[in-house]
Amino acid sequence: MPKRIFFLIINLALCFSFFLIESKAQNHRLSGRIVDSESGEFIDGVSVTLRGTAYGMTSVAGGYFEFTNIPSDRYVLSLALEGYNRFEQVIRLKNDTDLGNIPLVSFGASGSGQALQKTIRSDNIVRLLNERPNFIGGNMVYGIPPEPKKLEGNNYLDPKWNRASILLYRDQQILEGFRVRYNIVSNMFELMEPENNLVSVMPGLRIQNIVWIDSTYQVPRYFVNGMDFLDEGVPISGFFEVLVDGELPLIRRTEAFLKESNYNQALMVGERNDQIIKRNTYYYLKGKNVIQIPRKRKKFFELFGEKAVEMEAFATENSFSVKDPSAIFQLFTRYNSLFPGFSPLMDQLLDEIEN
16 A cells, blocks of 8 residues: 555545534533422423424433433524523533522412522513524513412401391391301402301391491491492492491591502513402481581681681691591580580591401
8 A cells, every 4th residue: 555545535534523522522411400499399291492403302210311422503592481580591501510599480479589580681682682582573572471370368357256136027037156257349248157167148138227237446347238328329338337427427438459460471560460459438418418528728627617627726726637537526525515415436436447
């Protein structure tokens, strides 16, 4: 064999060997373990892929996954499992890499720490920049699936159970010893029997009035059915709480409203959940007519007729605002105390609304 050809073969062999060594050196291992962000327990059955490649597998045997013989390159690791937020992370693979524990955040998880923030960053930002760096195709932002809305609050006048005496319209029957809750929206009372704790439901239209002992303040509270009164000539559905009785009674009605979520998923601002909001409205009772308390000072004191000047002076002396419910309570208590036979129902206004 000519010497030139011999050296040529040797050089080709060496080059080929170097190529094999170099190629082998550029292939790496990528591994990790998938766990639940809240409990820390491993998760099997997670779909693990390197986006845009043929590499894919499912986490097994304690949440582990491992890819082998992966060329050096830039990848997007994607983890997906039903019931969890998708997780994506950019990997610049230059050598064997163990990612350690990777937390997946379940829908509705209460935690908002590092795991959740990582999910938001990888899903909202990484995916957007990797797939559509120039935002071609519109302004849609790929993000984590929105969490299901929840309903915050409740429809009860007081969610706690309170001992009560109940007067029924039929035969003026009195029920004693029950614990009750009142659903404002449905106008229904829930009654818990004193001995066996069984709960039954009674429509509000069957009850004329009710007195319950507030379980927090241990004072009686008095409620009357709006069907016995008129609002612009029309009977009223629901119950009023009598705050001050006497010559000019002060009563209050609590209503519940649904405030829908205004959450913007793209900007992550606003209220995420629907809310039940409760509002108190104050009225005075004139005969059978309920009339809303005026908001303007002049009209407010006109309610007291010939004692208007005296009542306004009392309000000024005590720095009372006619827009403050507690001040309104004090003023009506003062006015009715000027007449014989007055006895206050309560010493202070219970103005706490529990949602």
